[in-house]
Amino acid sequence: MKGESNGMKKARWPAALVAALLCAGTASAQQMWFEKYRMKTPDTKFFEYLQRLSFNGDLRLRHDVSAKRGPGLNGRNRLRYRLRLGMEALLPWELSVNARLASGTGEQVSTNQSADNLSSQKGIYIDQAYLRWSPIVSQEGDGSFYLQAGRMPNCLWRLYSSDLLWDDDWNPEGFGEGIEWLLPPGFTVFANAMQVVADEDSNSGKDQWLFSQQVGGETRLPFDTRFKAAAAYHSWSDVNRSSLGAAAVQDGNRRVGGVLANRFGVLELTGQLSGWFRQTPVRLQATLARNVRSVGLDGTAACAAANTCPSARDGYQYGAIIGEAKMPGTWEAAYFQKYSQTDVTVADAADSDFGDGGTNQQGQIAWLAYAPAEWMVFKAKYFNVDTIDTQFLPDNKAVRRYQGDVSLKF
Numbered sequence: 096m097k098g099e100s101n102g103m104k105k106a107r108w109p110a111a112l113v114a115a116l117l118c119a120g121t122a123s124a125q126q127m128w129f130e131k132y133r134m135k136t137p138d139t140k141f142f143e144y145l146q147r148l149s150f151n152g153d154l155r156l157r158h159d160v161s162a163k164r165g166p167g168l169n170g171r172n173r174l175r176y177r178l179r180l181g182m183e184a185l186l187p188w189e190l191s192v193n194a195r196l197a198s199g200t201g202e203q204v205s206t207n208q209s210a211d212n213l214s215s216q217k218g219i220y221i222d223q224a225y226l227r228w229s230p231i232v233s234q235e236g237d238g239s240f241y242l243q244a245g246r247m248p249n250c251l252w253r254l255y256s257s258d259l260l261w262d263d264d265w266n267p268e269g270f271g272e273g274i275e276w277l278l279p280p281g282f283t284v285f286a287n288a289m290q291v292v293a294d295e296d297s298n299s300g301k302d303q304w305l306f307s308q309q310v311g312g313e314t315r316l317p318f319d320t321r322f323k324a325a326a327a328y329h330s331w332s333d334v335n336r337s338s339l340g341a342a343a344v345q346d347g348n349r350r351v352g353g354v355l356a357n358r359f360g361v362l363e364l365t366g367q368l369s370g371w372f373r374q375t376p377v378r379l380q381a382t383l384a385r386n387v388r389s390v391g392l393d394g395t396a397a398c399a400a401a402n403t404c405p406s407a408r409d410g411y412q413y414g415a416i417i418g419e420a421k422m423p424g425t426w427e428a429a430y431f432q433k434y435s436q437t438d439v440t441v442a443d444a445a446d447s448d449f450g451d452g453g454t455n456q457q458g459q460i461a462w463l464a465y466a467p468a469e470w471m472v473f474k475a476k477y478f479n480v481d482t483i484d485t486q487f488l489p490d491n492k493a494v495r496r497y498q499g500d501v502s503l504k505f
Contacts, residue, residue, distance in 0.1 A: 147185040164493040174210040197222035202343040204262035204447040237277040256382040258446035267291040281315040320370035331359035347442035347454030360388035381413035410439035420464035450480035
């Protein structure tokens with residue numbers, strides 16, 4: 096009987112399953128069955144609050160040649176590439192999440208990757224990851240405002256001449272704010288600010304920060320020209336207490352045991368006059384900078400106060416860009432003069448292409464560019480760079496650098 100009972104139980108299981116499936120034929124029973132046994136699926140509400148998802152990217156192939164003069168200096172001949180892939184997710188309440196991955200070696204001022212190491216695989220890094228809030232502040236569209244936080248793009252208004260202080264690949268980590276307002280007739284005012292974590296160390300006593308504030312304006316001038324200018328102050332806090340821990344340490348600043356020997360409070364003036372010459376756009380740019388917190392080269396404040404020793408605290412960059420390689424069949428040509436004393440700014444955030452990057456350099460920059468399509472640009476660039484003060488280098492370092500690029504956007 097026991098075996099028969101087991102057999103009957105076994106026979107009843109398929110019948111019970113069929114009955115359950117038949118019962119599931121009704122709408123209510125089917126819903127109950129689904130709710131109880133369904134597999135977990137992604138939350139479809141995600142698509143209700145995701146208003147837009149967009150992607151972008153670019154690829155740049157570069158031939159980079161550096162010819163150097165001086166004892167013990169070797170030239171370089173590199174094939175390099177830069178790959179960047181970005182995403183923006185637009186959310187409710189005027190919020191957006193932005194992210195970008197990029198090639199490179201993890202440096203703070205470069206996303207370039209050299210062809211090297213017998214074609215070994217290369218790394219991808221988090222280049223940007225930040226939250227941005229851009230609320231509507233004016234129904235007429237004459238004003239805008241934003242807050243952002245994370246690893247973000249440099250939110251200061253910058254020109255090409257601004258690379259005296261900032262490399263274009265430098266993405267600060269911290270907070271940024273900005274506002275812009277159009278005032279009649281044809282005058283715009285704006286302000287930007289950043290609070291950036293420069294470095295955090297458990298044994299340094301105080302963390303290192305950068306606080307930047309910028310105010311400026313733009314106005315229309317006769318003959319279809321415009322003038323835009325801004326004043327900014329960049330205060331580097333407690334950078335003398337510890338190394339900044341940067342992945343790339345650039346030449347120029349005085350250091351003691353890897354720690355910056357000077358203080359940095361950089362006053363910056365930047366301006367651009369833009370107009371047309373026979374239907375060709377022309378832009379005249381200039382950036383002036385002074386480290387107003389700099390002490391003398393001997394490291395004493397008394398020396399600087401008495402003006403009895405050089406402080407090496409000044410820098411400038413000016414030049415012109417004729418044309419704009421942007422639309423199909425357009426071109427541009429440019430020439431700039433640059434002068435960057437030893438402690439005008441923190442070298443590790445300055446342009447990395449001028450010479451070997453950093454400060455304590457002077458020279459010229461020139462380039463030609465052509466756009467055969469809206470998504471492609473060819474560019475040839477030349478740097479002629481010399482050391483300003485050889486006191487901090489064993490020998491004069493002269494660099495002649497050539498870059499040939501092809502850039503594609505997608």
